[in-house]
Amino acid sequence: MGQKDIYTLGFLAGGYKAVAQFKGLDLSQFPAVPASTVPLTSLLVGWDAADWQVMSPLLTSGKMPNLTGLMDGGVQAQLATLDPPISPMLWSTIATSQWPSKHGIHGFTELENGRVRAVRGTSLKVPTYWDILEENGHSCTTVGWWPSHPAPASIGGGVRVSNLAPAEDGNWLSAGIQPSNLQPLARALLLQPEEIPVQAIALFFPDLDVSSEDAVVRSVLKITTHAINVHTLATMALAYGTQNHASIYYDALDHYKHLGMKYHPPQLPGVSNEAYLKYKHIVTAAYRLHDLFLDALLHYTDDTTTTFLISDHGFKSGDERWGQLPSHAGAPALEHRHFGVFLAKGPSLDKDAVTSGLTLLDIAPSLLAVHNVQATPAMRGRVAPCFTPGEHPAQVPNAVEIVTADQEPVALESSMLTSLVAMGYLDADATEVTGQRLLENAYYLARSLRAEGRPEEAWRELDALKLNAASPLRYLQLGAALLAESEQYLELERLLAWTTHEQGQPAIWAYYRALVALSKKEDWVLPNFTSHSIQVSTAILWGRFLVKADQFEALHRLLEPIAIDRPDVLNLWLRYYLHVENWEAAIEVGLKSTTLVFHQPWVHGALAWLFIKTGDAEAAHTAKAVQKALLPDHHKVPLFIVTGPPRSGTSLGMQLLKSLGVLPVTDETRKADEFNAAGYFEHEKIKSWTFDANWLEGLRGQSVKIVAPLLIKAPLPEGPKVIIAMRREGNALMQSQRHLMGAERAPLHWKEMDRWEKAHQEMTLLFTMDAQAAVVELWFEDIMEAAGEGKVSSRLTEAFAVLTKVLNKTVDISSLKGVVKTQLRRF
Template sequence: MQQDFKHTLGFLAGGYQNIARLKGVSLSPYQDLLAPRRFHSLLIGWDAADWAVAMPLLEKGALPNLATLMQGGLHASIASMDPPISPMLWTSIATSRWPIDHGIHGFTEWHEDHMRAVRGTSITAPTFWEVLESSGTPASAVAWWPSHPAQPSLQGAVRISNLAFAEESSWLEEGLLPNVLQPLFEALSIRPEELPAAALASFFPDKELDSKDDVVRSVLKILVHALNVHLAASIAMAAAPGGHISIYFDALDHFKHLAMKYHPPQLSAVTDDDFAKYHFVVEAAYRLHDLFLGTYIEFQPEANIFLISDHGFRSGEERWTALPNHAGAPALEHQFYGMFVAKGPQIPALEQLSGLTLLDIAPMVLATHNLKALPEMAGHLPAYWPTPTQEVVLSSTPQVVEQGRSPQMEEELLDALVKLGYLDAQDRAQGGARLVENGYYLARSLRAQQRPREAWQVLQSLELGPGSPSRYLLLGAALLAESKQFEALAEFVDWVDEDPLAWVKEYYLRLVKVSRGEALVLPERLLKPREDGVLPKEQVVLWGRLLVKAGRWDELDELLHKTDSQAVDILNLRLMLALEREDWLRAMEAALASTEQVFHQPKVHGALAFIFGKLGMSREVNFAKGVYQNMVGETVAPNIIVTGPPRSGTSLAMQLLRAGGIELVTDEKRIADEHNAAGYFEHESIKGWHWDVRWIEEQRGKAMKVVFPLLRKAPLPAGPKLIVVMRRGVQSILQSQRRMANAEGAPLQWEEHDRWEQEYVKHERWWGMEPQAEVVDLVYEELLDAVERGEVLGELAKALKTLSKYCVKTVDISLLKAVVNKDLRRF
């Protein structure tokens, strides 16, 4: 029997007019409300979409509308954020801010005396919709997570919240503005029993539908929700006054959590029967979204269209067939990279688009309207993207007064989160007053921002103890290690169970010993031949990083032979080993493989620029530098680092910078003596294991002394740097070191001479991998000669001119005379 076209997904995806025909609803009463306008920009969100699934479908022609958008447009991967929790991520997209700044820290929140599903009213940072509306551009939004209750628009835009689609229709009252559209949406909304069987059957081709089948029932529920979001979007496009519209679909994420394990190729743990029944669900879900996209392209052919996802999803052999039993476990199925596609009149035709993050979306959308992002927004425009010229002063947004909801209605929302695995039933039963999982998520987010001390403070507030979930304890140990709180770490790891995490406990206890000055001793099992078995990736990564810090390269090589993993962290260890050994081809292979998996690694791209230079690949050098600089963005001031071997004149360089008006990073604990009459200008945090990236970030614009070989092991942040290198004859350095140690009579060994020569070579390689580093060489003997002569010449004159760019005062011969003591030893 021929299928009725009205019963197909292709018809249902046509929008509200088709749904009205299907349901027999007259649109005549609503004609005055529906006068379609042209939109300048669209932002379409597909939760969990990724290229790993999309590309094979594109290749076989299954996603024609996505192919149309890509043709003549831009497409790339986009870096997600940790943790991959949807309300946090989509709010970061809307605000271009990290969760600590925008206020959304999980799926739930505490309100008055009860836990509830997170609300849009809890967002504490301005969204790009507010920026658009303050400029006079209407900004409509459909189903964004979270966005309930619907926020009034200053420009008459349509706002439909994420909870407007709840099965309990009373959520619609606060969920759709303007109110006059509520009767139309309620009349056209599809209920599960109204969905044509043919539409559902398209997810299970050639199979009999079983209404008792849990997968079939779940597909029905997700499909109906997605169709209603699309219905709402088509109504909004017809009723809103144009401008911008954002539309969010969570359906792909739900379809994937349900059926990605059944997607081809078949996993060994999946039965033939289940694979036959459910293998097409994920592909059908992508096809459904492609149909929706085709409708938007048809409705808005001249708009600037952005299609994005917040993260990807595990595929191939990395898929889970059974998840651990704890809150948030579904997020383990997420992958770091999502999809980005853009096309339109204001979308530039770039040859290459790379390094995108979720934080960059809001600035890009605003730029298509010639609007600058707010100064507090953390995202950046890609390289060569047209720079907007118009600044916006935010208008005050009308305050939303929430209505009290019945406990039963709130309970139904929490039930849904428990069923999806995002909320622990026990926490919910206990009232969830502490919202412990939110604290865990926020701590992970702060760690991703490289703020381990603040992350630890958040995690600590969860009242951790021996009975805390292992994922909390592992995060806590990592944060204490990263923030260099080693004595606290020594006590904390006692809470970690010996089994199955004995090796983790062993690692952190060894790390504590090293921080106390003891030699690093590897466990014997790590040094056994490979024939005795490979090691888990996690162990190789942790111990490998410690070996890098200790400069134990041969042992690192042995350790890496104990794993076949091609994970990013392993590849980066291989990269560091190859760089140390000046094996440029292996270094390039490791770096390219690493960035292919996780592109957003500024330091690896910096290393690639250096490696390409060593291999004579000048075009690739420029590209890698451009990628690095685009990722790092603009910073206010550089990190200023004075370096060189001990007794090379680093204290003299610090005096010179201070005289030039630069503040020094020094705690003055090491006082002046006969060897350094003016002082040492050191800081205890730099000399030990107790400094971290965040602390160094706070020293931007100040000069810090980091001698060889500490500099190569320093956790320096990406971004601009001024590196002042003191050079002095190695023979003189060694004699000065002996005098300081009261060992002037000891013979000089050639090995010592060679060691410091090699340190200069290694450090030149290190700062060669910093594309935004400017290096100034100061030769100790030339400084003394210039003061005696009363004149600066040659290379020294060029070096001081460069130094003057960073100083308040000009660094010239008069400044040198004020600083350099003529009686300094020359040896």
């Protein structure tokens, strides 16, 4: 091999032996490679920000032959990210199949003894999939995972290389590599930017005489040095470890893209011809480099290995790119796209299975399934359909061992934080602390809780930052979204007083102001949108508003010009088709939405209801089971809500719950009378509609009465709810209502009965979409027949069974007889 060949990037990507040769190292002076006979059952390769849209033309043109080979016979899919797309949070979710609220990683930094430092792997609060694998006898090697410093020792012979260990200065190696006897070799292998020969980065600038005076060239050189160091240590770890599984994470692709995507073809407006011609190859070269890395890794696999290639998110390309990012912490994340990549190839894959709707939460359960290890009950993801695991052994993971290390010098932490600021992930003042909370971390956690479907808790996190008119605009925008989603309109109105129409996008702030107006039953105005004047994200907000306002024809006009199939748009179509009772169209868009993003509990609930309406009981049962599996068990006491039309027996339902130990929430303002001798069990806060979800949250374990159809408009809290839906035969219901109003002789109209029945159907749909709500139907006639004649209908038997399960006490006919006084039934 000639000297010129040695200097190529392809040579340096060959692994630790090639780098050792390049540096003139004698490997015999270091520990010998063990003669391992342990099979590598699985290999997971993580490429931060890899995106099918960018890779597809490269694959077609033959620029990524190793990835093409991996795809041949494999399964490919899109992989939905989570919000916020912040790498340490996302890769921790991938490793644990849990949301950041559970796994404990909330940003790039953390507080330790009042000092800000780069986030550590020891801050993870739950087991990773490699912890679980090792507890089940499968040794694991991990390299570069963000975060994973300090590196814990493998209990099974694997090698651990932390995310900080590959830093060029080598100052993190002492706590960053296990076993420690590999640290001298790692230190000797690490390259410095000045060691990378000019020829090695020619791939990035084929039409440019490379100059170290060029800032973009210097950045590429720095990123490339780090990428090669990660890869060098990865191949070293694979060679020296005895592992059944290995996870290798490369962050460089994301950095290359943040630097070079604006120069990537096609040329963006605002990018000069000179800059475009000089730098347009950066992203392509970055992918080609990673393809070379992949080739080296695949040499450690065989036909029995299942190989995964994944990314935590995609990256915007083409017309979606930003010309100029806003100036605030985390702005680079705006360039990330919602869908990353999923690729798997191995002997046990079902290549014909429809693998769609995957999220980051699904990776850990899927990888464990390859090793025939069961996911923990706390994991929120599912096994990808392409995997067909056998019988799972029972396993309960032990607590994760927290690895401690000597505290690194403050100067090193300062250097790491400076690097994060330089890359745009942190503001220079983002280390500001309020009440021992990092401001940006609280903001990220609030965004994550929102994505998790917990807007009330998200608002509490954000509100702890003491928002005011001087708060960053993105904090106020998130606060408005959270208050809108949790229906805290008084708080939303207070927040809006700090903003003006000029802040951010006027149409979005107009949406929030219209929401407040709608909640106060005041007039609101729909902006005069056209298909060319509204962004899709803004249209989605106004679409949700129109659903709340029952303006479904306007919703149809708003959605009609939007040709993009994305879950939020499809879900608005789902709401529309439900309203117009087009069940087949509703099922079609609902299934399409869950194909794009599977983790949507309410959509699965809607599909369950739709399948019931169309007579497909088996599909309805499956959809309901999926919905329940997607939601965590919060172990909360349920909130009991008695509802139904006036004179349907709602007060009787409250009496029944009271006799069963569920105390009613009532202020007794409305006294008992001839129509309700036992009282009305009402509360003025509900009658005057001055309550909110927080007030109801404080009433768990008790019962409240909210008559239909007001219940579907009520600001209900998240978590378990038991809905006692009182029913009564139509003629009797109408006659009783007329008697109450002193209008006994008024004629009965079928439209009135239809209106009450439609209100009941809407309520049933609403709570079918809530996996944590149980609906118990109690028919007034059934109750009276059981109390008076001792006959228990099948409907009443079913209701008793649900109440028995919820209350953990026997509910039967004797429960009714102690409450119902048939002689009082006058109307």
